Amino acid sequence: MKSAVVVFPDSNCDRDAAIALEQTTGKKPVMVWHGDSQLPNDVSLIVLPGGFSYGDYLRSGAMAAHSRIMSDVKDKADKGVAVLGICNGFQVLTEAGLLPGVLIRNINLKYVCRPVGLTVEESQSSFTRSYRKGEVIRIPVAHGEGNYFADDETLDRLESENRIAFRYAEGENPNGSARNIAGILSEKRNVLGMMPHPERVCDPALGGTDGHGLFQSLVETLS
Amino acid sequence: MKARIFVTLKNGVLDPQGKAIGHALNNLGFPSVGKVRQGKIIDIELSQNDEVAARSELENMCEKLLANTVIESYEIELTK
Numbered sequence: 393m394k395s396a397v398v399v400f401p402d403s404n405c406d407r408d409a410a411i412a413l414e415q416t417t418g419k420k421p422v423m424v425w426h427g428d429s430q431l432p433n434d435v436s437l438i439v440l441p442g443g444f445s446y447g448d449y450l451r452s453g454a455m456a457a458h459s460r461i462m463s464d465v466k467d468k469a470d471k472g473v474a475v476l477g478i479c480n481g482f483q484v485l486t487e488a489g490l491l492p493g494v495l496i497r498n499i500n501l502k503y504v505c506r507p508v509g510l511t512v513e514e515s516q517s518s519f520t521r522s523y524r525k526g527e528v529i530r531i532p533v534a535h536g537e538g539n540y541f542a543d544d545e546t547l548d549r550l551e552s553e554n555r556i557a558f559r560y561a562e563g564e565n566p567n568g569s570a571r572n573i574a575g576i577l578s579e580k581r582n583v584l585g586m587m588p589h590p591e592r593v594c595d596p597a598l599g600g601t602d603g604h605g606l607f608q609s610l611v612e613t614l615s
Numbered sequence: 616m617k618a619r620i621f622v623t624l625k626n627g628v629l630d631p632q633g634k635a636i637g638h639a640l641n642n643l644g645f646p647s648v649g650k651v652r653q654g655k656i657i658d659i660e661l662s663q664n665d666e667v668a669a670r671s672e673l674e675n676m677c678e679k680l681l682a683n684t685v686i687e688s689y690e691i692e693l694t695k
Binding site: 450451454458486487492493494496497498499500501539541542543568 | 628629631632635679680681683685686
């Protein structure tokens with residue numbers, strides 16, 4: 393399985409994502425600079441990593457969403473290539489219109505950096521099939537703007553189409569997200585955006601392996 | 616031609632920063648302060664001199680980048 397990690401100026405989780413991908417797929421991902429115009433054609437997974445692309449200028453993810461590489465990311469997403477946006481990557485995906493809604497400032501205005509409980513809401517996707525529906529996993533969040541917002545109509549639609557992949561477990565919503573949403577799928581279910589960082593919990597030496605299932609799911613689906 | 620763009624949060628969108636500003640003003644001895652909403656001003660210099668064309672160009676800029684219309688609305692002010 394060939395994967396790629398897009399590197400924006402101020403991405404800071406790109407190497408963590410690369411290590412997690414290499415551990416699971418057995419192959420180093422291709423690191424693609426945001427100013428490039430093309431991803432490798434045979435890539436089956438594109439990761440938009442966490443960080444503060446373009447210093448979060450204007451709005452988090454807004455500048456990155458218009459960077460050169462994004463038109464190829466959109467083309468490939470349209471063709472069904474799996475795209476995973478983690479944290480800042482999720483913000484970029486919403487700004488680019490690949491996922492609905494927007495991530496606004498955390499309700500208490502604080503940057504939150506700690507492990508949180510997540511309920512797996514949907515195991516019928518190439519990102520989550522290694523998990524059981526309803527299972528609670530612990531994955532760290534690290535963000536100041538992770539408060540998921542969308543109008544009621546959009547939220548209802550996400551729910552009725554089973555596109556909410558993860559919710560914060562009861563009493564653990566760290567940012568005020570609508571309906572406790574932590575991660576959502578696109579209409580075609582090949583794009584996932586999530587605020588928590590699964591790549592940070594893929595090695596027992598780093599405090600847990602609950603994130604491994606996500607990468608394992610992708611390997612099982614895409615290999 | 617010069618343009619000033621006002622980007623503000625739509626009604627009903629939570630504004631934790633505005634809220635914090637309101638609290639701070641109350642604490643600083645301004646008890647009359649009620650609800651506070653904050654936003655952005657973006658000043659743009661344009662080489663375009665036709666007002667209609669400038670306005671349509673600016674609207675395009677707002678829709679594409681300057682505002683996220685899921686949560687924000689914008690107003691355009693043009694001066695010669």
